Amino acid sequence: MLNFENTQPIIYQGSCLENLPNLQSNSIDLIITSPPYLNRYDYTRTYALELAFLGCNEEKVKHLRQTMLSCTVENHDKHDYLEKLYSTIERYSDFLKVHSTFEKQAALQEVLEILEIYRKQGKLNNKNIVRMIHNYFYEMCFVIYESARILKPGGIMAMINDNVRYAGEEIPVDLILSDIAHSFGLTTRHIWTLGRGKGNSSQQMGNHGRSELRKCVYIWEKQTL
Ligand SMILES: C[S@@+](CC[C@H](N)C(=O)[O-])C[C@H]1O[C@@H](n2cnc3c(N)ncnc32)[C@H](O)[C@@H]1O
Numbered sequence: 689m690l691n692f693e694n695t696q697p698i699i700y701q702g703s704c705l706e707n708l709p710n711l712q713s714n715s716i717d718l719i720i721t722s723p724p725y726l727n728r729y730d731y732t733r734t735y736a737l738e739l740a741f742l743g744c745n746e747e748k749v750k751h752l753r754q755t756m757l758s759c760t761v762e763n764h765d766k767h768d769y770l771e772k773l774y775s776t777i778e779r780y781s782d783f784l785k786v787h788s789t790f791e792k793q794a795a796l797q798e799v800l801e802i803l804e805i806y807r808k809q810g811k812l813n814n815k816n817i818v819r820m821i822h823n824y825f826y827e828m829c830f831v832i833y834e835s836a837r838i839l840k841p842g843g844i845m846a847m848i849n850d851n852v853r854y855a856g857e858e859i860p861v862d863l864i865l866s867d868i869a870h871s872f873g874l875t876t877r878h879i880w881t882l883g884r885g886k887g888n889s890s891q892q893m894g895n896h897g898r899s900e901l902r903k904c905v906y907i908w909e910k911q912t913l
Contacts, residue, residue: 703755703756705827705831708838709774709834710777714837714838716840716843717840717844718846719839719843719846720846723828723847724756724824725759725849726820726821727850728759728820730760732752732753732756739752757831758827761817762816765823766823770827786830789868789871790829790868793825795860795867799859800822803818803857821854825864825865832868832874836869836873840910841911841912842910842912844877845869845906845908845909846905847865847906849861851903851904866908869906873910874910876907877907877908878907880904880905882902882903
């Protein structure tokens with residue numbers, strides 16, 4: 689039985705890509721997270737008013753946008769930044785492990801290949817969509833790897849996320865992320881889906897008909913040693 693009496697929350701400001709690597713291994717009982725979805729929402733625009741009240745000028749907002757997990761067509765690649773980060777904290781072998789797990793995820797690589805063909809055929813309404821999807825999963829690999837590392841054996845990670853569709857191609861974000869989690873020692877206990885998922889945008893419905901996209905909560909458990 690966990691005892692939460694007389695505990696004080698600690699709030700870490702900054703990107704999870706930088707904060708998670710500093711947390712101790714096997715130290716956390718439960719992670720609950722709602723990361724950005726792969727849906728092109730720009731949170732610096734969602735929270736524009738709050739950021740303005742906090743005194744963020746345009747330059748700061750632009751910088752913040754690039755430090756966030758990639759989920760917009762404006763986000764740049766963080767490969768070099770992550771490589772440098774893991775070198776600095778003397779965990780380069782972890783960087784290589786995460787990098788190769790990303791490259792080996794077969795379903796993801798297949799999706800990226802198909803969308804790259806669509807991009808060349810001009811079927812995507814923005815040329816940076818493939819880059820965004822690549823970067824989203826690349827960065828989520830690091831988040832999941834670090835989360836698995838800091839969880840105690842038997843600890844639970846709960847994530848809420850949506851599947852998405854681009855140019856008619858459904859991306860099973862739930863299955864891809866769960867497979868990546870498995871590579872890092874997390875067993876999928878449940879993928880709970882909302883009774884009624886999200887439909888398509890009206891533009892997508894016109895081209896591809898209406899079909900449901902899963903909106904899920906994943907429950908992953910760290911394998912005991
Ligand atoms: C789907 S929303 C979840 C919002 C949350 N449930 C709430 O009520 O505030 C995703 C959140 O992830 C945050 N985010 C994006 N990149 C991040 C990063 N690198 N580190 C930490 N949080 C990030 C966004 O600012 C956004 O608030």
